[in-house]
Amino acid sequence: MLSLKGVVIEQDGFRLRADVAINSSRRVAVLGPSGAGKSTLLAAIGGYLPITHGDILWHGDSIVKLRPNQRPVSNVFQDNNLFPHMTALQNVGLGINPNLRLSAADEDRVLRALGAVGLSGMEARLPAALSGGQQSRVALARLLVQEKPLVLLDEPFSALGPAMRVEMADLARDVGARIGATVMMVSHDIKDVERFAQDVVWVEDCLCHGPRALDDFLKAPPAGFTTYVGD
């Protein structure tokens, strides 16, 4: 279980408060108007932004003092998820060993992960030789080998077209299920969310609300949500 207790994040005069508990292995959409602090929330959990008050706990243990790679967290960011000078295999392999010294067994795991996201035979390609969707698949394959119990997706597919985004949301769901991870995804598209999420965390007016079950949330959404989606 991930719990944020009395967390306050301050950045350039902006202040976000969060008191949220998320059960293990849930798929959670983080929704809210632009600039409400969705990405800020994920950055704090991931270890990229210091929190000024409160505590972040994973299964009861505080993780705020840990560096990003020491946290039980793996990420897909909005962009720059792949190193352009490394092949798909190397990019995924970093998830096993950041030194990139991979044993035969490690390589095997990487190849299986790439196969699982539908990229068999593309391991030697550089990102430039892959389509946008395929690049997202590489990033998702890395989540598979990292096997971290908490996956943070910060608008990971915003650069893709609508059909591809739906496909990726499905794939992200599968990836989360395979490693039994809790997955939190920031998204702007309610279609992605409906396919992907079980719960919703709503961020508005510098405050994190929730989580609530998706159905419940859609039946009785907060006022800001109706404005945000525009019916």
Add this chain to the structure above:
Amino acid sequence: MASRVLAINPWPGLIVAGLVTFFSLGTLAAVALRADAFGALDSFDVAAVRFTVVQAFWSAVLSVALAIPVARALARRSFWGRRALITLLGAPFILPVIVAILGLTAVFGRNGIVAYGLTLAGLEPISIYGFHGVLLAHVFFNLPLATRLLIHGWGSVPAEQFRLAASLDFSWRDVFLHIEWPMLRNLVPGLLVIIFLICTTSFAVALTFGGGPKATTVELAIYQAFKFDFDIGKAALLAGVQFAICGAAALASLWLSVPQAAMGGQDRAVQRFDKGRVMSKIIDSAWITFATLFLAVPLLAIVMQGAPYILSLPTSVWSSALRSLVTALGSAGLTIVFAVSLALVALRWRWLEGLGMLSVAASPLVMGTGLFIMVFPFVDPARIALLITALVNAVMSLPFVLRSIGPAVRACEDRFGPLSDSLGVTGWARVRLVILPRIRAPLGFSAGLAAALSMGDLGVVTLFARPDGATLPLQIYRLMGAYRMEQAMGAALLLLVLSLALFYLFDRGGRGRAKS
């Protein structure tokens, strides 16, 4: 992002920062401490100070004054060979000074082309030595630099301004007053200071074209005090004076907006509507021709006059070439290690990168003198002459190299820092797997620059080297002194080829197989 900057061990960077500070300031202190008595500046020294400032002032003014019309012509005309000419404008930066000196002598010297023309016209040939020669050489080196920066200035003027000028029917005077003058007013002061600074520390020019009571710079006076009189007190005093002059100019350059794109790209011609007039066409062509001839003819002279002798050069020249190559490669390696370490530690403490820039104000002669004093009790300085040369050259190259590596490292960390952190790619793995591959191009360029600068350096090595331990530039200087001009020309051509080849190979290696 407190956690991010912890990703790389700061110690190598801190050690380099200390080393560089020691070379720039510590050597000065060593010289000052060793000086028995400071004494006062005698009239000869005062003359040296005055000459240094006066020649640097006029060199800067002349370079910029000539660069303005040349840059304007290049900025608004497109013609066949424009790119080649702009590339040629970048060449003097990595051109060994001694090569340019020989080229200029071949053109403007007593037996040169210009003297021949003057004699035909019944005039006395002018002397290339003294004030004229120093000015000539400095304009040769800095006119191209100023031109490139000013072309960039013209390129930065929004195209709409020239369109507006055309629709408002501006005369050339109006265009100058309303568009060009504001741009120039911004750039020119910084440009003048930079060139002034370069000209106060150009030892090799003063060594070859200067000399005597009327044309001795402070650096040349340090060299003479040290080499001929072994008067450390005098050398120390002069070193302090030199540092004060450079420091003042360097501070001024920090204060003024100094144009940054020193090695900028191939700017395209600015589209303009006032270039149809016949008169302006003639004037632009004249300036472009002048600049081309002024730069190309001395270099061509080296090629033409050196080529017949290059294969029959004595062994001493070849062995000095080998010595220079080793020194240049070592210096390039040191420069890269220094620059990358400093750029990495500057991610955390930005001001440390400023220490790498200190050597802008330091003089290699002062460094050399200080190091000589420090190592003298322990080893024969001549035995480690090449090591010291490589080190001093590396420290001197740092300001230029950091300008290209620093921003590249910062950009890489901005872009890939979060991903690297999330994957735990830290420490040496971060440097090896992420940063070095991402900064390949600036790395190659920097290594090429450092190698070429060291290859052509005729500074600190003059203090240390034994007769049988000369580098190629020093060997050429000695051949010139012995009036063996054919061999000097041949060796200069060899040096020119080696310097350009080093730069080209490194720069190419950085860009060639670069993965996007």
